[in-house]
Amino acid sequence: MSVHKAMSGKPLSSLLRAACILLVILAAVTLVPHSSKMVSDLGYHTLCPFAPWSTLTLLFLAWLAWTVRGYADRPQV
Numbered sequence: 001m002s003v004h005k006a007m008s009g010k011p012l013s014s015l016l017r018a019a020c021i022l023l024v025i026l027a028a029v030t031l032v033p034h035s036s037k038m039v040s041d042l043g044y045h046t047l048c049p050f051a052p053w054s055t056l057t058l059l060f061l062a063w064l065a066w067t068v069r070g071y072a073d074r075p076q077v
Contacts, residue, residue, distance in 0.1 A: 016069035023062035030055045 030048035038049035048054045 020062045020065040027055045027058035
């Protein structure tokens with residue numbers, strides 16, 4: 001049995017949708033102001049000192065999960 005057959009259909013789509021939602025939430029959390037020692041590239045203290053780069057990375061991964069989910073939901077020919 002191939003990996004594609006084992007994870008096809010609803011479970012894969014649901015897993016990728018959950019991953020996308022989680023990644024978008026985490027991207028928003030990286031921008032939350034926080035009292036840390038390091039200043040982010042945005043000029044203020046954030047929960048993640050690597051913001052906005054970590055935010056952009058998480059948003060890219062969310063977009064990638066959404067795109068793969070779209071391909072996984074297509075009917076097989």
